[in-house]
Amino acid sequence: MIAIALKDLKIILGDRKALLLSFLLPIFLVGLFAFVYGSMGGPREEHPVKLLITDQDQTDLSAGIVARLDSLKSIRLTSMTLEEARQKVTRGDYPAVLVLHKGLADSISANRPGVLEMQYDPARELEMGLLQQAILLPLFELIGRPALQEMIFEEVQGDYPRLDPGLMKQIKNNIEKNFRSGKVSQVLENRNPIIMTPLIPVERASWALIQAVAGTAVMMLLFSVAGLGAGLLAERETGTLKRLLITPLHPMHILYGKLLSTLVVSVLQLVVVFIFAWLVFGLDLSLNPPALLLVAFTTAFACASFGIFLAAVSTSRKQVEMLSTLIILIMSAIGGSMIPLPIMPAIMQKLAAVSVNYWSIQGFFDIFWRELPLWEILPRIAILFGIGVLLITLARVFFKRNLASLV
Amino acid sequence: MIKIRNLSKQFGDVNALKKMNLSVQPGEFFGLLGPNGAGKTTTVNILSTLLKPDEGSVTINGLDLLSDPRGAKRLLGVVPQELALYDQLSAADNLHFWAELYGMKGVKLKTRIRQLLELMGLADRQNDRLATFSGGMKRRVNLAVALLHDPDILFLDEPTVGIDVQSRHRIYEILGELHREGKTIVYTTHYLEEVERLCEKIAIIDHGEIKAEGTLESLRQLVQGESEVLVVLDDSSIQTATVEPLPADVRLMDEGLLATGDDVNDLVQKLVTICSARNWKIRDIELKTASLETVFLQLTGKELRD
Ligand SMILES: Nc1ncnc2c1ncn2[C@@H]1O[C@H](COP(=O)(O)OP(=O)(O)OP(=O)(O)O)[C@@H](O)[C@H]1O
Ligand SMILES: [Mg+2]
Numbered sequence: 044m045i046a047i048a049l050k051d052l053k054i055i056l057g058d059r060k061a062l063l064l065s066f067l068l069p070i071f072l073v074g075l076f077a078f079v080y081g082s083m084g085g086p087r088e089e090h091p092v093k094l095l096i097t098d099q100d101q102t103d104l105s106a107g108i109v110a111r112l113d114s115l116k117s118i119r120l121t122s123m124t125l126e127e128a129r130q131k132v133t134r135g136d137y138p139a140v141l142v143l144h145k146g147l148a149d150s151i152s153a154n155r156p157g158v159l160e161m162q163y164d165p166a167r168e169l170e171m172g173l174l175q176q177a178i179l180l181p182l183f184e185l186i187g188r189p190a191l192q193e194m195i196f197e198e199v200q201g202d203y204p205r206l207d208p209g210l211m212k213q214i215k216n217n218i219e220k221n222f223r224s225g226k227v228s229q230v231l232e233n234r235n236p237i238i239m240t241p242l243i244p245v246e247r248a249s250w251a252l253i254q255a256v257a258g259t260a261v262m263m264l265l266f267s268v269a270g271l272g273a274g275l276l277a278e279r280e281t282g283t284l285k286r287l288l289i290t291p292l293h294p295m296h297i298l299y300g301k302l303l304s305t306l307v308v309s310v311l312q313l314v315v316v317f318i319f320a321w322l323v324f325g326l327d328l329s330l331n332p333p334a335l336l337l338v339a340f341t342t343a344f345a346c347a348s349f350g351i352f353l354a355a356v357s358t359s360r361k362q363v364e365m366l367s368t369l370i371i372l373i374m375s376a377i378g379g380s381m382i383p384l385p386i387m388p389a390i391m392q393k394l395a396a397v398s399v400n401y402w403s404i405q406g407f408f409d410i411f412w413r414e415l416p417l418w419e420i421l422p423r424i425a426i427l428f429g430i431g432v433l434l435i436t437l438a439r440v441f442f443k444r445n446l447a448s449l450v
Numbered sequence: 451m452i453k454i455r456n457l458s459k460q461f462g463d464v465n466a467l468k469k470m471n472l473s474v475q476p477g478e479f480f481g482l483l484g485p486n487g488a489g490k491t492t493t494v495n496i497l498s499t500l501l502k503p504d505e506g507s508v509t510i511n512g513l514d515l516l517s518d519p520r521g522a523k524r525l526l527g528v529v530p531q532e533l534a535l536y537d538q539l540s541a542a543d544n545l546h547f548w549a550e551l552y553g554m555k556g557v558k559l560k561t562r563i564r565q566l567l568e569l570m571g572l573a574d575r576q577n578d579r580l581a582t583f584s585g586g587m588k589r590r591v592n593l594a595v596a597l598l599h600d601p602d603i604l605f606l607d608e609p610t611v612g613i614d615v616q617s618r619h620r621i622y623e624i625l626g627e628l629h630r631e632g633k634t635i636v637y638t639t640h641y642l643e644e645v646e647r648l649c650e651k652i653a654i655i656d657h658g659e660i661k662a663e664g665t666l667e668s669l670r671q672l673v674q675g676e677s678e679v680l681v682v683l684d685d686s687s688i689q690t691a692t693v694e695p696l697p698a699d700v701r702l703m704d705e706g707l708l709a710t711g712d713d714v715n716d717l718v719q720k721l722v723t724i725c726s727a728r729n730w731k732i733r734d735i736e737l738k739t740a741s742l743e744t745v746f747l748q749l750t751g752k753e754l755r756d
Contacts, residue, residue: 046550054538282532286595289498289530290551291523447502 047287047300048307051274055308065270066312069263070319076259077324080251080383091119092174095128095140100147108143108185117177129162138170139163141178151186159186192222250412252324254383257407260316261342261400262371262380264309268350269367271305275354276363288446298442302351302435309343331410334417334424338406341427345399348434355438358445374398402426451476452497452603452634457506459492459658466492467658469506474636474651476511479629481649482638485752489658490638491531494607497636498528510603524552527601529609533588534595535580541567541591542576545598552599566594569627571620586617593621603634610644622648642743654749661749666742673710673740673748679717680736682706687730694728701747706733710744 056062096112098105113120121137128140142160150158159182163171196215200206206214275297278284287297317339320326328335353370357363375381377391378400384392395401406423409415452474459467466489474480484490495501497508499519508515515522535544545563554562567573570590580588593609606625610618625648629635639645645652646666653663662669683691683706691702700721701708707724709717714737725732746752 046547050536050539050543050547053543054536057538281537282530282534283536285500285532286528286530286534286548287551288500289523289526289528290548291520291553292551 044292044296044300044303047292047297048303051271051301051304052307054274055271055304065263065267065308066315069260069312069316072259072263073255073316073320074323076255077252080254091117092170092177093119093121093137094174094178095131095137096120096122096143097125097128097140098122098143099125099145100143102148104148104151104185104189105143108182111181111185112141112178115177115181118174132162132164135164135166137164138167139174151190188222192218252320252326253408253411254379254404256316256320256324256326257404258375258380258383258400260313261346261378261403262375263316264312264343264346265349265371265374265399266367267312268305268309268346269353269363269371270350271308271347272301272350272352272354272367273360273363275301275351276357276360280360294446295439295442298351298355298438301354302347305347305350306343309347310340313339313343326411330414331417331420334406334410334415334420337417337424338403338410338420338427341424341431342399342403342406344431345403345427345434348431348438349399352434352438352441355442355445358448374400377401379404399427399430402430451509451511452636453507453509454493454497455507457493457496457508458504459489459496459501460504465658467496467503470655470658470660472653472660472663474634476634477629477632478651479625479635479649480637481645481652482636482655483640483642483645483652483746484638484655485640485750488640488655488750490655491607492658493655494528494531494605494636494638497605498526499523524599525601525603527596527599527604529593529596529604529606531607531611533592535588535591537581538579540577540579541572541583544580544591545594548595549598554599562598562600566597569624570594584614584617586613586620589613589617590621590624593624597628601633604628604636606635606637608639609637610639610641642746646742654746656750656752662745669745670742673744676710676712676740676744677714677717678708678710678738678740678744679714679721680706680708680738681718681721681725681732682734682736683725684731684733687725687728690728691730696724700724701751708747710740710748 094112096109098109109120109122112118123131125140125142128137131137132140140162142162144158144160147158161171161174195218199214200211275284278287284297288294317326317328317335321328350367353363353367357366375398377387378395378398379387380400384395384401384404387395402423406420406427409420409423452472454470454472457467457470457472458465470489470493482490482493492501496503497510497515499515499522502516510522510525513522513525536547539547542563545566546559549559549563564573567576570593572587572590572594575583575587580591583591589609593606596604596606610621622644625635625637629648637644637649649666651663651665652669654661654669662672680703688702688704688706691707696702696707697720699709699711707721709721711717718735721735722732724730
């Protein structure tokens with residue numbers, strides 16, 4: 044069994060080109076995904092959102108709104124006609140256009156709705172959320188304030204209809220003065236009922252980096268073990284498997300030997316990826332070394348078993364290739380390797396639990412993001428280990444059954 | 451001593467072996483001669499414990515192959531029909547790997563590998579990857595692997611297919627040497643020269659059945675004193691001959707018609723009559739003494755070719 048593993052490793056290590064590929068490709072992908080997820084706006088990233096604006100009202104008020112929004116740091120405002128703007132949004136150049144319709148100033152003083160319209164691209168809801176958050180308060184200040192002013196004044200007038208007109212005028216001036224001084228916006232801001240407190244300290248590893256490292260590493264691992272597992276089928280095609288069966292070696296040891304060599308390569312691959320993440324992106328590997336070792340090892344074990352399982356159920360290399368590509372793509376898609384889990388629909392997040400990717404990625408998030416202690420991560424480690432054992436057991440059954448047709 | 455009794459094996463609706471009986475004496479060089487698909491590899495696979503027969507029994511030196519396959523495995527060296535080797539490894543590494551699987555190690559393993567590499571004439575290339583070897587050199591490594599644990603019994607399944615003359619003769623020499631050492635050798639082939647040159651005892655197999663068995667001499671005696679007459683025909687005549695019914699004792703060959711018998715005059719007359727009656731053009735007439743090839747042809751109805 045050890046002899047088989049050593050022989051495999053010698054063959055694998057002898058193939059420089061394939062080796063380079065299986066170690067460089069994951070590194071390249073981790074870098075790429077870290078960049079992509081990073082610019083997608085993980086929790087910490089701040090990028091101005093682009094917004095178009097069309098002023099059809101052309102009043103002092105509308106000009107004020109444009110000027111106010113333009114002064115916001117979180118928004119990069121561009122003014123143009125509605126026609127042009129709509130084209131740009133449909134073409135995907137901008138997420139939305141804010142339309143200040145004709146009669147905006149009038150309808151605001153008359154307290155009528157439907158004067159501000161956001162025309163947007165529904166595919167870009169993420170940016171829309173950020174946009175709304177950014178423009179709500181400034182807009183309220185500009186549009187809501189006069190309306191509020193008016194409302195208060197009318198209230199006073201209604202309550203004290205016989206008040207001296209001179210006094211009334213003074214009250215009105217007072218209200219306007221108070222509002223203008225910025226007190227209201229201050230009050231509004233202070234009264235914001237929601238206090239935002241980030242629970243994960245901001246200085247921790249970036250969410251994007253962990254997602255990139257964990258997600259990509261597992262997916263690449265699955266692809267490379269499927270390739271290694273296919274080595275079993277290659278042995279069948281060259282006849283060396285037949286010859287192995289003639290030796291006094293127990294047939295199952297052929298399977299275990301393959302598992303061992305695949306496991307060693309998988310562990311090496313993970314080590315390389317994590318060292319890369321540490322050196323280049325500063326991922327802190329010293330957070331929880333025992334947990335990291337265990338999660339990495341059980342991930343490698345589950346993946347290696349998956350490769351052996353594929354090889355044992357298939358009867359030709361073509362079959363392995365097709366089957367593995369299909370299963371890996373599905374597992375990676377639902378398991379969170381390609382699409383970060385938090386932005387997937389709830390039902391998909393439940394489904395994700397059937398994939399190796401899910402448990403492994405969650406394990407890495409437990410370590411680097413949630414910073415859980417080892418005993419809280421143990422269940423995930425146990426599940427990864429269990430997946431490995433299950434796959435090996437199934438592989439044994441299929442291998443035994445296929446033995447007869449190997450010659 | 452190898453004893454095969456009533457061995458049968460079926461693949462789907464193909465009867466690969468039909469109640470085959472055979473015995474090979476210790477130290478014997480035994481040739482299993484048969485055309486493609488005759489059942490040679492199936493026999494070797496069963497003898498090397500890879501396949502379970504549907505019926506029948508095999509004993510090797512008294513050991514029942516079916517009930518104690520692992521015990522039998524140590525007695526056997528098998529040279530498979532394919533080149534079952536790792537192309538990416540060197541010759542020495544290949545031998546090293548297979549030797550370990552037979553539990554060899556240390557000095558004993560190293561000495562044995564050096565011995566075999568020298569025997570095969572590959573000592574100077576031992577550290578080159580097999581991918582750079584010629585077909586003949588790979589065949590020799592393929593043979594060396596089977597000899598690593600110095601087995602008493604050797605099964606060779608067409609070990610010289612598709613190689614150069616030089617390598618082929620080298621292998622013949624090595625096998626002759628092994629035979630002199632007293633090893634029991636079962637050699638399958640569809641080359642007649644090989645069995646004539648190497649084997650003491652021959653069985654002709656076709657469609658999973660042993661058609662004849664004996665020493666080279668006893669098989670030749672089956673056609674003792676007989677002659678072969680071949681009338682060579684032109685191509686278009688051969689074309690029409692393929693669809694025409696022929697008398698049972700006349701055979702259609704690639705080049706023309708063939709008949710075997712004691713009286714050459716009779717044979718020639720018979721063949722010429724057939725051709726004249728059908729308007730077939732005779733190009734040439736060849737006369738030969740009947741040989742093992744004749745026996746093979748009569749038993750299997752097939753010509754021996756590469
Ligand atoms: N695994 C298998 N499945 C189905 N049919 C098989 C299998 N192995 C052999 N056969 C069939 O059994 C018959 C005997 O095959 P076998 O390989 O023993 O012939 P052979 O004498 O070794 O021929 P060759 O000279 O081509 O190697 C053939 O008809 C072959 O098609
Ligand atoms: Mg064969």
